[in-house]
Amino acid sequence: MKTLKTQVAIIGAGPSGLLLGQLLHNAGIATVIVERQTPAYVQERIRAGVLEQGMVDLLRQAGVGQRMDTEGLVHAGFQVALGERQVHIDLHALTGGKTVMIYGQTEVTRDLMAARQVAGALTLYEASNVVPHGMKSAEPFVTFEKDGETWRLDCDYIAGCDGFHGVARQSIPADTLKVFERVYPFGWLGILADTPPVHDELVYARHARGFALCSMRSTTRTRYYLQVPSNEKVEDWSDQRFWEELKLRLPSALADTLVSGPSIEKSIAPLRSFVVEPMQYGRMFLVGDAAHIVPPTGAKGLNLAASDVSTLFNILLKVYRDGRTELLEKYSEICLRRVWKAERFSWWMTSMLHTFDDNDAFSQRISESELEYFVDSEAGRKTIAENYVGLPYEAIE
Numbered sequence: 001m002k003t004l005k006t007q008v009a010i011i012g013a014g015p016s017g018l019l020l021g022q023l024l025h026n027a028g029i030a031t032v033i034v035e036r037q038t039p040a041y042v043q044e045r046i047r048a049g050v051l052e053q054g055m056v057d058l059l060r061q062a063g064v065g066q067r068m069d070t071e072g073l074v075h076a077g078f079q080v081a082l083g084e085r086q087v088h089i090d091l092h093a094l095t096g097g098k099t100v101m102i103y104g105q106t107e108v109t110r111d112l113m114a115a116r117q118v119a120g121a122l123t124l125y126e127a128s129n130v131v132p133h134g135m136k137s138a139e140p141f142v143t144f145e146k147d148g149e150t151w152r153l154d155c156d157y158i159a160g161c162d163g164f165h166g167v168a169r170q171s172i173p174a175d176t177l178k179v180f181e182r183v184y185p186f187g188w189l190g191i192l193a194d195t196p197p198v199h200d201e202l203v204y205a206r207h208a209r210g211f212a213l214c215s216m217r218s219t220t221r222t223r224y225y226l227q228v229p230s231n232e233k234v235e236d237w238s239d240q241r242f243w244e245e246l247k248l249r250l251p252s253a254l255a256d257t258l259v260s261g262p263s264i265e266k267s268i269a270p271l272r273s274f275v276v277e278p279m280q281y282g283r284m285f286l287v288g289d290a291a292h293i294v295p296p297t298g299a300k301g302l303n304l305a306a307s308d309v310s311t312l313f314n315i316l317l318k319v320y321r322d323g324r325t326e327l328l329e330k331y332s333e334i335c336l337r338r339v340w341k342a343e344r345f346s347w348w349m350t351s352m353l354h355t356f357d358d359n360d361a362f363s364q365r366i367s368e369s370e371l372e373y374f375v376d377s378e379a380g381r382k383t384i385a386e387n388y389v390g391l392p393y394e395a396i397e
């Protein structure tokens, strides 16, 4: 058996694991990341693209903000479409100057992978059978197989950054965890295309045919989504069918100017809300998608991962620098306060913007009216805006 030793063993090289690794490395705390997939696989997964101010600041703090600051698009607002109407949510004015950054998760991941390589910190890709051990003891470790050999990685702490399907959460005895879950009766069909965005801001459209979202990755690359039933098959959606359906769900002023083009990627993602409590077990901490999932409507998934990373990083910093081990106990409760607020916002935006087939006529009208009320009232727009730009991170005292 090969053996290795580090301070913090990180399972998973997604945005959570890589960002935590970079912050710890910069602070002089050693990490090893163990990842199941290849670097190319991790790099190419297409996910979200809206960064809250808090995440933007954290990426800069980690020293990986340069390309984001030159290539990312600062958005000071977004559009809500209701049938033929369009309402501007002026994030900047409604939040006292806050904005969001449009910069794809693929780019964030690429920047973090490059920085880790420059730092010379170890990431073991294509590791199989990864298992955390001894989390309740003072000497936890992670075992895995790589290139036909068994490895043992000894550490002080384990960060479970291995996403929703990861091993970290599944290694915690089920009777010590409480699971909260809601599965929605629809998914999002998304396409990526090299076409100019239909609007210079994101457009969230509620329509009787179903929700649509016009997002972007740059001024030349678009990411558009359609609400589809959960059993829908991507093979049944030609590019042409996608563009036609999208136009039907947008106000005609937008539909008329929409530029279509061949898709570079097309996939269907289910919508789910999921939280596990607590987010820690002994010396192992769950971070990001390993602990919670939100439906994508409020663009909170990646941003919540970043706030978990910030909390764990700031706690570990105080543990290693000042011996403040009592803070470790607080990780889960601090994270969960913010997690639940983002869960609520994502669920609420999802319920106001989508059509639910199983809803009775009364519920349908109530949700239409709720969206109209919120976008037509200054107080309502403020509520949407302050959640969208991201609620503050809690300080670790």
Ligand code: APR
Binding pocket: 011, 012, 013, 014, 015, 016, 017, 034, 035, 036, 037, 042, 047, 048, 105, 127, 130, 161, 162, 163, 164, 165, 166, 167, 168, 287, 288, 289, 290, 294, 300, 301, 302, 303, 305
């Ligand atoms: N062993 C090792 N690595 C694993 C294992 C395992 N058993 N299971 C999963 N992984 C790896 C995955 O291959 C992936 O690279 O863990 C990583 C988890 O990454 P993500 O799923 O991207 O999760 P996270 O880093 O928390 O990113 C936050 O929020 O809403 C989302 O789109 C957003 O993906 C983003 C996420």
Ligand code: PHB
Binding pocket: 047, 048, 049, 050, 202, 213, 215, 216, 223, 296, 297, 298, 299
């Ligand atoms: C995206 O660009 O992929 C995106 C943007 C906003 C969302 C969800 C996804 O709310």
